[in-house]
Amino acid sequence: MGISERREREKQELREKILEKAKEILIKEGQDNLSIRNIATAIEYSPATIYLYFQDKDEIVYELMEMGFERMTSELQGAFEMTDPVERIRHIGQGYIAFGLKNPEWYDIMFNAPQPIQHLTKCQEEWGFGIQLFDFLVNTCEEAMSQDRTRKQDPRLVALHLWSTVHGLVNLSRSQRLEMVEQNNNDSLIQRTMESMLQCIFR
Amino acid sequence: MGISERREREKQELREKILEKAKEILIKEGQDNLSIRNIATAIEYSPATIYLYFQDKDEIVYELMEMGFERMTSELQGAFEMTDPVERIRHIGQGYIAFGLKNPEWYDIMFNAPQPIQHLTKCQEEWGFGIQLFDFLVNTCEEAMSQDRTRKQDPRLVALHLWSTVHGLVNLSRSQRLEMVEQNNNDSLIQRTMESMLQCIFR
DNA sequence: AAATATAATGAACAGTGTTTAGTAAAGTCA
DNA sequence: TGACTTTACTAAACACTGTTCATTATATTT
Structure with a gap:
């Protein structure tokens, strides 16, 4: 039964090709130009074909979000491995901001766009990468606290404080509000x- | 020459009507349904007419942003008048967050959407309300510092820290990333x- | 070779912002 | 009042968007 296996493989390959082109368009032309039709012409298929591989555009954006998290995670690898918890947090923060400023389209999809979340709630899945990253930050905060590097408090609140600040900074920069003031x-x-x-x- | 005055007045009235309906649609149907065509049918004019009163949609969104700032400013009035600088900051923060969570569409236009800023840079104007609000925050931080309520540091950095945190929190909530973690x-x-x-x- | 299962698409639907040429109404002046 | 001009408005088109569905083309199986 090698034939059906090849067919399955070919289906997977076209799916991958769609995502690859979507990624290319996102990087080169931005989220505004990431349309089903643009992807379709890039892979030389009709727009309708894409709907044989993805239920809707949200699913494609969701997959791009996953790719974005992989990119970010690999960029933050060095920061994750810092022994000192406070230095770890400092480097994660710097890396997070650097990623957000260098890859605004990725950042938007990962942390602002409603589409990937809509896909998640539709499929009743969870925001795996995000939770992982946040929990790591919470643990690092706890570690810092146990070393008496910060005063006793809810580590989840500290983590959220850290996250919201860097998120806020990246977004204020992205939306050009920062340069306004x-x-x-x-x-x-x-x-x-x-x-x-x-x-x-x-x- | 009362005739040309009446005409001018009528022009102003239709302009106001467009903005009023735009505001209504924004509140009732959200930013996604705020289209030139929807505004046009609401005021019972053709879409093209709107372009006789506004150069493009960005200008309408810019005007809505201004309205949003007026709403927010009036809601924050009580906070502004607090005598204790730290309490003032606390109430401004609470009011800012409350406004953002209660009026996500307004908030988006004021602090996230690129359209109003594009209009500003096109017209070489400045982000008046935003600058005003930020400068007030900076001054309050300076006041707190002079009362030795916080350690000596750049008050603009403290203000930006405060702003980015609340902005980050509102956005994380709005984008449903907060409830994910x-x-x-x-x-x-x-x-x-x-x-x-x-x-x-x-x- | 014929029948069947699968893959791909053309065309349509309902929507978007914006421009332009043409029409209808109102004001001006002889 | 009638002719002319200015102003206000709009129908229609352009180039897009996501999505669906009936139809066609291709590949596999009998």
Whole structure:
């Protein structure tokens, strides 16, 4: 029964090809130009064909989100391996911000766009990568607390404080609101703000 | 020459009507349904007419942003008048978050959407309301610092820390990423996180 | 070779922002 | 009042969007 196996493989290959082209378009032309029709012409198939491999556009965006998390995770690898918990947090923060500023389209899909979440709730799955990342941050906060590097408090709140600040900074920069109130020195301003936060949480 | 005055007045009235209906649609049907065509049918004019009163959709969104800032400013009035600088910051933060969670569409237009900013850069104007709000926050931080309620540091960085955290929290909630990592107690979680931040900045 | 199962598509639906040429109404002036 | 001009408005088109479905083409099996 090698034939049906080949067919299955070919189906998988076209699915991969769709995702690859979607990724290319996202990087080169941005989220606004990531349309079913653009993907279709890129893979030289009709738009309707894409719906034989994905139930809707949300599913494609969801897959792109997963790819984004893999990219980000690999970029943060060095930070994850830091022995000192506070240094670990500092490097994760810096890496997170750097990723967000360098890959705004990926970041948007991962942390802002409603589509991947809609896909998740539709399929009753969970936000695996995100939970993993957040839990790691919570654990690191707990570690810092056990070393008396910060005052006793709910580590989940500290983690959320850290996350929301860097998320807020990336989004304010992305949406051009930051440059509206502070013309000069965008990147270093973000760096210094995060450092200011770390100074006030950890010792 | 009362005739041309009446005409001018009538033009202004239709402009106002367009904005009023745009506001209604934004509130009742959300940003996704805020289309030129929907506004046009609501005011019982053709879509093309709207372009006689606004150069493009961005300009309408810009005007809605201004309305949003007026709404927010009036809601924050009580907070602005607090005598204690730290309490002032606390109430501004709470009000900011409450506004963002209660009026997600307004919030999006004011702090996330690229359209109003595109309109600004096109017209070489500045983000008046936003700058005003941020500068007020900076001044309040300076006041708190002069009262020795927080350690000596750049007040603009403290203000940005405060802003990015609440902005991040509102956006994480809005984009459903928060409920992905913390199922229970969304609103109070946000409150407690902000409180945790205030505790670590001010004394 | 004929029958069947699978894959791919053309065309349509309902929607988007925006432009342009043409029409209808209102104001101006002889 | 009638002719002319200015202003206000709109129908229709352009180039897009996601999605569905009946139909066609291809590949596999009998």
